[in-house]
Amino acid sequence: MTFTKTTEQDSNYNHLEKMTINELLTHINNEDKSVPLAVEKAIPQIEALVAQIVPKLKNGGRLFYIGAGTSGRLGILDASECPPTFGVSHDLVVGLIAGGDTAIRKAVEFAEDSTSQGWKDLQHYNISKNDIVIGIAASGTTPYVIGALKQCNKEQITTGCITCNANSPLAQVSKYPIEVIVGPEFVTGSSRMKAGTAQKLILNMISTSTMIKLNKVKGNKMVDMQLSNDKLVDRGIKMLVKELDVSFEEAERLLKTYKNVRTAIEHYTNGNK
Template sequence: MKFTKTTEQDSNYNNLEKMSVSELLFNINKEDKTVPLAVEKALPQIEELTKQIVLKLKEGGRLFYIGAGTSGRLGIVDASECPPTFGVPHELVIGLIAGGDYAIRKAVEFAEDSTNQGWKDLQEYQISPKDIVVGIAASGTTPYVTSALEECNNNGIITGCITCNQGSPLALTAQFPIEVVVGPEFVTGSSRMKAGTAQKLVLNMLSTASMIQLGRVKGNKMVDMQLSNNKLVDRGEKMLASELNIDQETASELLKKYGNVREAIKNYTNE
């Protein structure tokens, strides 16, 4: 199959600068509506990678996301949300970006073009076959990501990827590829748009489904969430009040005593 970068093809729209604000927003939204349908087509691939992630995490391994630019930032966002949402250690899900932490806010020139830095960045975490690595690249051609996955394969480490072009070098390198083909962007080549949205949706699926499979959700509630602000404390109290059929004042006392929704439920039931 010939590899074609659909993410780089000309937009379906032209003369954008002549559109009104209303027209611009309508057409961007029209394009965005196609993204979940593209993700739906990739569900079998997403399922396969999720199962691998769950398996590795249950065995004591870690999940690594590695990307450049927007893709790298999206991986870091997803990784950083896992501890407060699911109460897991910060070391369980790790996001890496070409150019290091500086690149989270500002572009680092040519960082994504390195063919050895990705593997070096992974090695800093003493990566091993216990772990699993997911490369993220809309184009599917980013050297920093693809070369890192190649080295992972050579060292017995399970690899997956999220890309928005079919048959890309990255997808051919990853053992468990996810290809969400969203087509041309509204602004030609601006893969922070539909491609970025698709990657975010898939990352939500991978981490959320994995954490649920690891027992980090009870019913439909985040019982292991970190109570790091007043909003979350209030949410925790309401969870307890509903689950245990108690008033919020009692729930507040329980939460202060045990510091965690799950522990409060467990200990209240045993009291």
């Protein structure tokens, strides 16, 4: 199979600098509309990967995202939102980026070009075959990510990937690849745009569906969320009002007592009011 970097192909638009602001925004939006349709085609691949993640995490394993640049930042974003949203430990879902934490805000030159550093970064976490690693790279050619997954395979650690080119080297070293083909970017090669949007959508799907299957959602509510600010406390109170059919004041008292929506529901329904 041939490998063509569609993420690097020329934009379908030219003379961008001559466009009006409205034209620029309209064309970008039109391109963005194609992304969910591309993701939809990849649902069977996403399902196959999530089906591997859930039992790993149920049995005490961890989920690692590893990437460079925008891809790495998106993985870190998704990982960092799991504890406050679903009340899980900070080490259950871990995001790693080439160049380390410095690279979250500022690009670290050539960090993604090392074929060995990715595995070294994973080793800091005593990674084992109980865990699962997802490499994220729009191009599908990032050495940092490919090298890490190759070594994971040797160590019998389950691997997956999210990439935006078909038949990429990254997909070939992943046991459970996700390939979402979004085509050329509006600004040629700027894969933070459609490719980044696709990766974010897929990460949302992976982490949310996994957490639901880990029973971190009740009905459609985030009953295990961390009550880390007034907005979330208010949301928790309203959840209790609706779930238990109690007054706002009673719900507020329950939440103050039990410090967690799920715990409050369980105690109340068991007669511990």
